[in-house]
Amino acid sequence: MNKPQLLIARDVYPAVVEKLEQVFEVETTPEGVVWTPAQLIERLQGKDAVLTSGSERIDAGLLQACPQLKIVANLAVGYNNFDLSAMTAAGVLGTNAPGVLTETTADFGFALLMATARRVTESEHFLRAGRWKQWSLSLFTGADVHGSTLGILGMGRIGQAIARRGAHGFGMRVIYHNRSQLDAATEEACRASYVSQDELLSQADHLVLVLPYSPDVYHLIDAGALAKMKPGATLINIARGGIVDEDALAAALREGRLAAAGLDVFEGEPAVNPSLLSLSNVVLTPHIASASVPTRLAMVMLAADNLLAFFLEGKALTPVNPEVLKNSG
Numbered sequence: 001m002n003k004p005q006l007l008i009a010r011d012v013y014p015a016v017v018e019k020l021e022q023v024f025e026v027e028t029t030p031e032g033v034v035w036t037p038a039q040l041i042e043r044l045q046g047k048d049a050v051l052t053s054g055s056e057r058i059d060a061g062l063l064q065a066c067p068q069l070k071i072v073a074n075l076a077v078g079y080n081n082f083d084l085s086a087m088t089a090a091g092v093l094g095t096n097a098p099g100v101l102t103e104t105t106a107d108f109g110f111a112l113l114m115a116t117a118r119r120v121t122e123s124e125h126f127l128r129a130g131r132w133k134q135w136s137l138s139l140f141t142g143a144d145v146h147g148s149t150l151g152i153l154g155m156g157r158i159g160q161a162i163a164r165r166g167a168h169g170f171g172m173r174v175i176y177h178n179r180s181q182l183d184a185a186t187e188e189a190c191r192a193s194y195v196s197q198d199e200l201l202s203q204a205d206h207l208v209l210v211l212p213y214s215p216d217v218y219h220l221i222d223a224g225a226l227a228k229m230k231p232g233a234t235l236i237n238i239a240r241g242g243i244v245d246e247d248a249l250a251a252a253l254r255e256g257r258l259a260a261a262g263l264d265v266f267e268g269e270p271a272v273n274p275s276l277l278s279l280s281n282v283v284l285t286p287h288i289a290s291a292s293v294p295t296r297l298a299m300v301m302l303a304a305d306n307l308l309a310f311f312l313e314g315k316a317l318t319p320v321n322p323e324v325l326k327n328s329g
């Protein structure tokens with residue numbers, strides 16, 4: 001029997017390619033290459049499956065142009081690159097990579113929070129530029145992390161992991177807002193209290209955004225929301241860039257209404273809004289929250305295991321539209 005045809009749409013680890021080659025006819029993507037939407041469609045001709053990074057848009061147009069496609073396996077936990085209703089309507093299964101990156105991403109959220117509150121990158125740039133002439137009492141004074149109020153918007157796995165770090169490691173008061181309140185045992189484990197979105201904005205010394213992205217939350221943090229934030233607070237975004245109105249954020253940072261921001265994600269990434277680039281009180285990183293060596297391997301392996309489970313056993317480990325499996329089974 002012919003092997004199913006698979007495109008791996010980004011350069012991934014050789015060990016994963018080798019594993020997949022046992023079952024699939026694999027087309028790989030050279031290092032550094034990111035297919036345009038038109039190139040992706042071209043590459044997907046005759047393909048049954050694709051392993052995606054999470055930034056390739058899978059919409060009705062692509063599905064129509066690639067009728068043989070049966071499964072799209074994201075190596076990311078976020079799947080806002082999927083038009084899920086179009087995929088379900090076309091009978092195409094989507095899978096994501098939850099769980100394997102939770103702790104690594106929470107570590108990074110905390111690293112960004114600390115770097116932002118304690119002005120780590122700003123002071124390093126100052127030092128490297130040869131501008132450090134003497135120690136002084138107020139040199140790069142920032143905000144405390146320990147004992148402050150940590151606000152978390154989006155209390156899924158990663159939000160909870162950040163809450164545990166804040167409460168247990170740094171003695172922070174943790175408040176959160178989420179679509180639904182967590183059960184009492186989970187709140188207790190995270191030592192976190194549920195508040196309204198406005199209470200979260202007005203009470204948090206450090207606000208971390210960890211909510212999944214959908215068009216409903218586009219520019220949720222706009223000028224109005226930023227104006228509700230506690231004066232001198234810091235904002236950390238490790239979710240998706242589109243959640244924040246970057247021009248409004250740059251204005252709040254420029255005017256000193258917010259002390260600082262730490263951003264790992266951007267609306268037009270990899271392009272970064274020039275108004276953010278020109279500010280010194282913002283820590284900017286290139287979407288690396290899940291980027292530890294073992295976690296990146298685990299993310300790709302989970303995507304690969306989803307592809308293998310689908311073709312070998314007719315199921316998936318982490319489907320996002322499982323109704324497709326039920327309908328085909």
Ligand code: 8YV
Binds near residue numbers: 053076078
């Ligand atoms: C990925 C992420 O690195 O998993 C996610 O949703 O944002 C990151 O961990 C990124 O999406 C890869 O495209």
